[in-house]
Amino acid sequence: MAHKECVAMILAGGQGSRLGVLTRMVAKPAVPFGAKYRLIDFTLSNCHNSGFDTVGVLTQYQPFALHSYIGIGSPWDLDRNTGGVHILPPFVRSKGGEWYQGTANAIHQNAAFIEQFAPAYVAVLSGDHIYKMDYAKMLAFHKQTGADATIAVIEVPWRETSRFGIMSIDEEARITEFAEKPKQAKSNLASMGVYIFTWEVLRDFLDKDEKDRSSSHDFGKNVIPAMLAAGRRMMAYAFAGYWRDVGTVESLWEANMDLLSDRPELDLYDPNWRIYSINPTQPPHFVATGAKVKRLIASVGCRIFGEVDNAVLFPGVYVGPGAVVKDSVVMHDAYIGKGAAIERAIVGPESVVGDGSQVGLAGEPATAKAITVIGDRSCLTAGSMVPRGATVE
Amino acid sequence: MKDVLGIINLHENEELLKELTRQRPLAAVPFGGRYRLIDFVLSNMVNSGITNVGILVKHKYRSIMDHLRSGKEWDLARKRDGLFVLPPPDHTHYANSIYKGDLEHFHTHIDFLQRSSQGFVIIAGSHTVYNTDYREALRYHQEKQADITIMYKTEPPAPGKQFSLATALTVGGDGRVTDINVSTGRIAGGDISLETFIMRKELLLQIIEDCIARGEYDFVKEGIVKRLGRLRIFGCPFAGYMAKINTVPAYFQANMDLLRPEVWQDLFLKSGQVYTKVKDEPPANYRDQAAVSNVLVANGCVIEGRVENSLLFRSVKVHRGAYVNNCVIMQKGEIGPNAVLENVICDKDVKISAAKRMIGDKNYVMVIEKGMIV
Numbered sequence: 001m002a003h004k005e006c007v008a009m010i011l012a013g014g015q016g017s018r019l020g021v022l023t024r025m026v027a028k029p030a031v032p033f034g035a036k037y038r039l040i041d042f043t044l045s046n047c048h049n050s051g052f053d054t055v056g057v058l059t060q061y062q063p064f065a066l067h068s069y070i071g072i073g074s075p076w077d078l079d080r081n082t083g084g085v086h087i088l089p090p091f092v093r094s095k096g097g098e099w100y101q102g103t104a105n106a107i108h109q110n111a112a113f114i115e116q117f118a119p120a121y122v123a124v125l126s127g128d129h130i131y132k133m134d135y136a137k138m139l140a141f142h143k144q145t146g147a148d149a150t151i152a153v154i155e156v157p158w159r160e161t162s163r164f165g166i167m168s169i170d171e172e173a174r175i176t177e178f179a180e181k182p183k184q185a186k187s188n189l190a191s192m193g194v195y196i197f198t199w200e201v202l203r204d205f206l207d208k209d210e211k212d213r214s215s216s217h218d219f220g221k222n223v224i225p226a227m228l229a230a231g232r233r234m235m236a237y238a239f240a241g242y243w244r245d246v247g248t249v250e251s252l253w254e255a256n257m258d259l260l261s262d263r264p265e266l267d268l269y270d271p272n273w274r275i276y277s278i279n280p281t282q283p284p285h286f287v288a289t290g291a292k293v294k295r296l297i298a299s300v301g302c303r304i305f306g307e308v309d310n311a312v313l314f315p316g317v318y319v320g321p322g323a324v325v326k327d328s329v330v331m332h333d334a335y336i337g338k339g340a341a342i343e344r345a346i347v348g349p350e351s352v353v354g355d356g357s358q359v360g361l362a363g364e365p366a367t368a369k370a371i372t373v374i375g376d377r378s379c380l381t382a383g384s385m386v387p388r389g390a391t392v393e
Numbered sequence: 394m395k396d397v398l399g400i401i402n403l404h405e406n407e408e409l410l411k412e413l414t415r416q417r418p419l420a421a422v423p424f425g426g427r428y429r430l431i432d433f434v435l436s437n438m439v440n441s442g443i444t445n446v447g448i449l450v451k452h453k454y455r456s457i458m459d460h461l462r463s464g465k466e467w468d469l470a471r472k473r474d475g476l477f478v479l480p481p482p483d484h485t486h487y488a489n490s491i492y493k494g495d496l497e498h499f500h501t502h503i504d505f506l507q508r509s510s511q512g513f514v515i516i517a518g519s520h521t522v523y524n525t526d527y528r529e530a531l532r533y534h535q536e537k538q539a540d541i542t543i544m545y546k547t548e549p550p551a552p553g554k555q556f557s558l559a560t561a562l563t564v565g566g567d568g569r570v571t572d573i574n575v576s577t578g579r580i581a582g583g584d585i586s587l588e589t590f591i592m593r594k595e596l597l598l599q600i601i602e603d604c605i606a607r608g609e610y611d612f613v614k615e616g617i618v619k620r621l622g623r624l625r626i627f628g629c630p631f632a633g634y635m636a637k638i639n640t641v642p643a644y645f646q647a648n649m650d651l652l653r654p655e656v657w658q659d660l661f662l663k664s665g666q667v668y669t670k671v672k673d674e675p676p677a678n679y680r681d682q683a684a685v686s687n688v689l690v691a692n693g694c695v696i697e698g699r700v701e702n703s704l705l706f707r708s709v710k711v712h713r714g715a716y717v718n719n720c721v722i723m724q725k726g727e728i729g730p731n732a733v734l735e736n737v738i739c740d741k742d743v744k745i746s747a748a749k750r751m752i753g754d755k756n757y758v759m760v761i762e763k764g765m766i767v
Contacts, residue, residue: 035676036692074465075673259678268675269695279671283661284426284691284704286654291686296679300427300692303654312676 002082004054004117006139006196008047009110011103012040012127013060018248021375021393022348026065029127031252032331032349034259034268035312036299038069039246040127041277044076044085047125049273050135054083054117057127058106060099063089069278076276088113102217108206119199124219126193130255130266131243132273138237139196147235148201149227151175152194154239164190165220167236175234180220189236192243195219201232242266253346253371256312256329260295280315280332290321299332306336320355328360334374337382344369344388348376355382363388394442394528398511398594401434401448402612403457404495405520406558409640412762413740414453419639420519421456423723423741425651425660426691426704429460430638431519432669433660438515439467440665441527445474445509449498451481460670467668479505494610499601506598514597516612517589522647523635526664527591533629534591537568540624541596541617544589546635550582557640560586560613564628573618587631590617596624634659645738645758648704648721652687674707682713698728712747719755723763737761 016028023031029040040057047055055078059066066087072078073085088110090099100106107114107124114122121142123135133152142150153167161182168177168187177186205223209215215222228234242265246252258264268275282301287293292307301316306323314332319325322339330336330347337355345360353359357380360372370389374380378392386392407419414422420431431448438446446469450457457478461467464476482501484490499506506514515527523546534542545562548554556576561583563572573586600616609615617626634656636647650656661667674693679685683696690696693708698715706724711717714731721738728734729747736753740763745751749767753759761767 075671262680269678269693274673275675276673279673281666281668283651283657283667284689284706285677286652286657287685287688287690288654289687293679293685294683295681296683297676298679298690299676303657 002117004083004119006052006054006121006123007114007117007119007199008052008055008123008125008135009107009114010040010043010047010055010057010125010127011106011193012057012066013063013100013106014128015061016128016247019246019252020249021373021391022249022252022346023062024393025062025376027059027061027063030062030066030069031128031246032314033130033246033252034256035297035314036279037275037277039130040066040070041076041275042130042132043125043127044070044073044078045273045275046131046133046135048076048078048276050133050137052123052135053078053080054119055085056088056110056113057085058088058100058110060090060106063087075278083117086113102215102222103219104206104209104215104223105217107202108210108217111203111206114199122197122199122202124195124197126245129193129243129245131192131239131241132266132270132275133194133239133241133243135194135196138194141237142196142198142235145173145235146233147196148198148232149224150196150235150237151224152192152239153189153236154192154243155188156190158185158188161185161188161190165224166190169236173236173238175228175236178224178228180225189238191220191224192239193220193245194239195224196237201227205230249346249371249373253329253344257310257327259297259312260310282315285313288321291319306338314349331376343372345372345374347374348378350376351378351380353380354384357382357384357386359384359386360388360390363390394531395444396511397441397443397513397515397527397531398506398509399435399438399443399446400514400516401431401438401446402495402516402518403431403449403451403454404498404612405518406639407520409557410638410644411641412760413641413644413738416453416763417456418451418453420450421453421460422638422644423706424522424638424644425648426689426706427672428667428669429456430522431457431460432667433522433524434517434519435461435467435469436665436667437517437523437525437527439469439668441525443515443527444469444471445477445511447477447479447502447505447509449479449481449495449502451495451498454478454480462670466670474509477505494615495612496601496604496610496616499597499612500605503598503601506594506601509594512594513591514594515589515591516597517587520638521587521589521635522638522660523587523631523633524660524663524665524667525631525633530589530591530629530631534627537627538625539627540592541620541626542591542629543570543573543617543626544587544591544629544631545584546587546631548582548585548635555579555581556585556637557643559637560588562586562628564630568627568629570621570626570628573613573621575614575618584628584630585635585637587635588613591629633663641738641758641760642756645721649702649719651689651704652702657689672707677705698730706741740764743767 078085285302298313316333320338367389407414463470469476
């Protein structure tokens with residue numbers, strides 16, 4: 001097998017349980033985002049754009065949609081003669097075999113996969129974050145600083161530090177302390193879950209971690225603290241730009257809405273850093289006479305006869321005459337009937353909102369900011385009323 | 394349909410498309426927001442189950458090669474059969490060589506025809522745009538025990554409608570074609586040929602050999618018309634939407650037709666999807682000041698101005714205060730702030746500067762050539 005300098009391992013087995021019905025049938029990395037993408041498109045596109053051509057995708061929870069989506073990786077130019085994309089679900093060995101027990105265990109179970117390429121470095125990435133990042137620059141930083149591990153960090157607001165793994169660093173950006181979700185943070189540099197390791201070093205620590213019965217085999221909780229404690233050279237690589245881990249319905253909705261501002265922080269229109277995805281075969285979308293649209297992101301195949309204000313429409317969405325869609329995300333092939341009204345909602349793929357239905361309009365004052373969710377393939381009959389913040393399965 | 398070989402014949406008259414075909418063949422003319430003309434016939438063939446397609450490329454074919462590449466988007470990058478680009482005869486590359494006709498081109502690739510395993514051929518051009526499943530036409534061909542079947546659409550004459558450089562069939566009650574009029578001017582209507590022919594491959598080979606042996610080089614006029622008496626030639630009626638795109642007005646009208654939801658439905662979805670080269674554009678983005686009505690918009694567009702009754706191809710930008718009405722703006726067009734465009738076709742990469750006014754006439758649209766900065 002050809003030698004590769006760096007192998008990227010994408011962790012894509014997570015459930016994303018706080019996304020509720022949206023991840024009932026698909027793993028979190030397969031959740032649709034931004035009118036035509038799935039979350040994993042960002043990491044895969046970053047790999048391609050950074051020149052990383054050898055990628056393992058570790059899957060476990062509800063993998064079918066993800067497996068068929070990634071396929072042989074051609075949309076991300078990862079169908080390669082040497083390297084390319086490899087889907088790595090848990091597997092059975094001659095003596096047993098087990099589910100991935102944690103992020104570190106998942107990489108450990110695939111050590112043989114990594115060794116085939118005899119890499120000097122391994123990048124460990126999350127498959128469910130939204131950001132554009134040049135991993136090649138981070139790798140150059142890792143090599144230049146002679147690090148054993150490099151962790152990408154981003155400044156987060158101080159009030160949110162308790163949600164993240166927080167790094168304290170010295171003047172040369174060497175990590176001095178790591179605190180997972182601290183109550184009293186000493187820094188506001190949060191780990192993005194993007195790591196580059198010198199493979200030899202990581203392999204040893206994974207082996208040690210594997211033998212530790214008390215470990216939960218997690219990078220953030222176990223491996224990183226162990227490496228720090230052992231005095232390994234751990235560097236922080238500062239990232240500036242848009243980065244979101246959309247763990248909840250609210251944050252997924254917000255990240256979609258972020259795209260609608262006049263100058264979005266996440267620029268999808270940069271031809272030099274394109275985000276790739278599977279492109280559905282559909283005609284350009286149609287906005288009819290009498291329709292009203294503004295602050296809209298829409299993909300192919302949509303037909304819009306009603307009013308759309310501040311919304312994200314995925315391929316093949318139909319918005320009937322007199323329908324009003326506001327502050328919402330409508331996923332692929334959903335049908336919004338005549339005169340229906342939708343506000344602050346996420347409408348799942350292939351669902352039907354019957355004529356004259358009202359989704360997310362009325363409710364208690366306490367739910368004023370709540371997001372209403374219509375699960376995939378749900379069918380609301382004509383005149384249905386779905387209160388604000390409700391979830392329809 | 395594994396037994397049918399598809400042949401796309403790009404020997405088409407493109408003179409009347411003027412600027413639009415200066416740098417590209419008719420088949421590569423962008424159409425419908427994200428397609429090129431060849432996508433429609435090629436998708437028809439693929440959706441009909443045809444797995445072997447040869448394309449007779451005549452000239453200026455870089456854009457076609459770039460568009461089709463391996464044929465992957467049409468599912469034609471196959472181990473056996475698939476997509477074959479058939480270049481023109483060698484001598485056409487030299488100065489002073491005389492173009493004789495498409496049959497010479499067929500003859501150049503007689504090996505390809507003989508070697509292909511299929512028993513039937515469907516020969517079609519790229520400038521007749523329609524969506525069909527050829528299985529129906531093949532069934533008709535076999536039921537009629539025809540030697541050759543020509544697909545046609547009945548177009549009753551209507552005010553303001555005419556067909557340039559079209560071929561009209563005279564079809565008898567039994568479906569038999571009794572006359573073929575290859576018009577060099579305009580006709581008001583009638584049974585207009587879709588330039589789509591079905592026959593056994595053996596018959597095609599025989600026609601090619603016979604014609605070449607007699608110094609005849611025109612497939613339709615000499616290969617087909619001259620055999621009207623000798624062969625069973627039938628017309629197979631087609632009922633869906635059809636556009637013949639061989640003049641600038643016809644091109645413009647066919648694009649505008651797509652703004653009718655029933656045509657959109659018919660041409661893009663009826664018998665199968667229309668495939669094209671993937672560009673990975675981000676979704677279209679309508680900003681706060683956008684005001685649009687009756688438009689077809691492709692991915693990658695950013696709209697901040699007013700757009701009405703128009704088609705925007707991929708990655709078109711319409712800046713604030715701009716007004717675009719009754720226009721076709723091709724890929725990467727940019728309409729500057731406060732510019733006004735009416736009845737205009739902008740070819741690819743056209744930039745209209747701020748506050749410019751470009752007004753064509755409803756009956757004579759203005760064409761702005763590829764890459765122009767106005």
